[in-house]
Amino acid sequence: MLIAALSGPQLRTLFLTLAFVVGFTTSAQAEQPIKLYQVSSGVLQMDKGWLTAMLDVGKMIKVPVAMYIIDHPRGLVLYDTGNNVAVSDGKCESHWGKLCKAFQPIQKRNEVIDKWLEKFGYKVEDVKYVILSHMHLDHAGNMEMFPNATHVVQKVEMKTAWWPEKYQASAFVMGDFDDARDFNYLQLEGDYDLFGDGTIVVLDTKGHTQGHQSVMVKLKNTGTLFLAGDAVYTPDNEAGVVPGITWNAYESMRSIDRLKNLRDVHQGELWYSHGIEQYGQHKHDSAYD
Numbered sequence: 001m002l003i004a005a006l007s008g009p010q011l012r013t014l015f016l017t018l019a020f021v022v023g024f025t026t027s028a029q030a031e032q033p034i035k036l037y038q039v040s041s042g043v044l045q046m047d048k049g050w051l052t053a054m055l056d057v058g059k060m061i062k063v064p065v066a067m068y069i070i071d072h073p074r075g076l077v078l079y080d081t082g083n084n085v086a087v088s089d090g091k092c093e094s095h096w097g098k099l100c101k102a103f104q105p106i107q108k109r110n111e112v113i114d115k116w117l118e119k120f121g122y123k124v125e126d127v128k129y130v131i132l133s134h135m136h137l138d139h140a141g142n143m144e145m146f147p148n149a150t151h152v153v154q155k156v157e158m159k160t161a162w163w164p165e166k167y168q169a170s171a172f173v174m175g176d177f178d179d180a181r182d183f184n185y186l187q188l189e190g191d192y193d194l195f196g197d198g199t200i201v202v203l204d205t206k207g208h209t210q211g212h213q214s215v216m217v218k219l220k221n222t223g224t225l226f227l228a229g230d231a232v233y234t235p236d237n238e239a240g241v242v243p244g245i246t247w248n249a250y251e252s253m254r255s256i257d258r259l260k261n262l263r264d265v266h267q268g269e270l271w272y273s274h275g276i277e278q279y280g281q282h283k284h285d286s287a288y289d
């Protein structure tokens, strides 16, 4: 009614004002810095040989289980979701069964991803995208906490998880995703620039599993980070030691080389999923920007 009552020049002024406001808001949003939090789903205690084939086999180590909360102006993003909440506070058996002995998780309830989100002022419902490096038990464990998010997974990884090869089956826990068949998936076949602005780019790093993927994140002050996921567990793998658990050693080593080369070209940093020394050097109670 109001618009109908306006004359031609008045309408033009109104539309120009609206265009300015919308344009200003959009550019203001684009200038908001991206924030990234690195947190851990407790620790796993395991034989180092799981991570480094033929090196330090039999040596027991404790490793973090890295997860990332990335606050982008166009949506809150997670990279990995950690160990299932049921594994918390010593109650492993009911969810992981005999895998509890192999990985011996120590996870307090407040180290589960929903509690980390809460700590930094977000709600579970705020998460728009869940990027899964792969669907093993320590990465896809809490994907069912996010039924309204879009889950970004390599298509081949979904097939691998839901119907794994026998020799790979034990590291996929069906209870982590048995109710997730009807979720909204962005099924990838290769690399993908999530927001089309080059700031969060999913990278195909197959090898650990058939559909493993890493993420490149460009931060204004920190620089370019390569979140390796399980493509590179530790500095040993970066230095050439074949990862202990791997679907395809050839592809694993190609993916490690790919990440190292990209890291060098972008003068960035490579962040490991289970590297305890590096994790200890990072901050975890506030954001990188």
Ligand SMILES: [Zn+2]
Binding pocket: 136, 138, 139, 230, 273, 274
């Ligand atoms: Zn892992």
